[in-house]
Amino acid sequence: MIRFSHVTKRYPARGDALRDVSFALAPGEMAFLTGHSGAGKSTVLKLIGLLERATRGQILVNRRDLGRLASRRIPYHRREVGMIFQDHRLLADRTVYDNVALPLVAAGLGPKEIGRRARAALDQVGLLRYEAARPVALSSGEQQRVGIARAIVGRPPLLLADEPTGNLDPDLSREIMDLFVRFNRVGVTLLIATHDIGLIRALRYRTLGLSEGRLVKDTARA
């Protein structure tokens, strides 16, 4: 599903964010990406979501070489990658339903299909009853679940989550992780950037450790 081969990402102002990173994630696999702040976790996710381009090396996602992907094809690539953020990235002036439906509207689906899929995604995260509410009326955990519903509504084969439990208490964090485990069980590939060691230990999935831009740990190799 994902293959990093000697990937380096250099920012002109701050130097190397990633240095010669190589790893592979098989389809249907779930893994944690760990490391301290600035270790390069978010950079890995940005490169996979094509929010950034690698300076050196090769990244394959679904056998597609992201380095060779034309800029006009990027939106279509992003539709196959669901992204979840710590700060949810929801539109405050739209309803929960509108936020979740946004990727489907952008993909040009018909109103009936949008309605069916958006409500199914909200049902999956247990928020169907809040479809007409504004995100600001929801708790932080519920807002995160809206973000997850938006990420899965397009049925992407790959989900990327950047510190999805960063602002949540342990119980809510566990709830969110349970959702991810459920998605993984139906074949969705997940890469979750987190520094919540407690969750990582409790779930016992593969862990990729980054430090100062280098891959220093891969439990699959251990």
Next chain:
Amino acid sequence: MTGRRRRTARFHELPRVWLRHQAQNALAALGRLLRTPLPTFMTVAVLGVALALPGGLYVITANVEALALGWERNAALSVFMTPEAGETDARLLAQRLRRRAEVAAVHIITPQEALAEFRAYSGFDDVLAGLPENPLPFVLSIAPSPVAEDAATLERFSAELEALPETDLVRHDAHWVRRFEAIVHLVQRLAVVLAAVLALALLLIVGNTIRLEIENRREEIRIMELVGATHAFIRRPFLYAGFWYGLLGGVLACILVIAGLLLLQAPVSRIAALYQTRFPLIGLSLPVLVAMLSGGALLGYLGSWLAVTRHLRAIRPI
């Protein structure tokens, strides 16, 4: 296999999906403008005035041109005979002139007719009544034939008439009509220059309005990029907003010009009546109306396109 079938079906649906998107975006953009009526009205009012100025100038010059055409048709050579020349001299000269190729018609104005006409228009009744005798000479009003339409022939013929012993003075009415026409052409050219300058201003106004709109919706644009919206998809509502601004500005401009014409019609009719004529003002013809509306819409769309192309590039999803 399922995926392949789904992709094929969606390919066939593309034109319908595209049209639905266009209609949805056009209506959504209009709805968004109408939800903020005051700022929308302010922008539309500025655009309307900017479009009304060249539109109004066009209508004015069209009317003045029509007026000049009427004058040109009536333009004549007036041959003022010497005070000694009598009615017989006037008739003989008129007969001679009617045989000339340069002449279409000759009309004799007697001193009595001239005095009566002068009295009617000048309002100097008392002064004229105090004159011991009529000081006005016989006048031959000559309508030139098409042979004498060009300025050189008319000049030559005019000089020939002036050299006749019975002639005191030859006045050529077409001269000032031509000067007037030249001024009208200058004003028309100025209207074109003004239209070009105002079109540029319109592009800037719409561009700036759309730039502000992009700034207000920066976060939304970022999120749309994150979830896989294409640039065309993101750009579309802004382009339609520009289109609506321009079209509504065009509608307002047409209303302003028509209202101006309606206000002017009554005083113009009064002036025309004083000259014992009728002058119905020429309004906005259908092609001009369509040009103002489509021109406004096109300029709005273009201004928006320029702003969107420039400012969307600067927005990155993260």
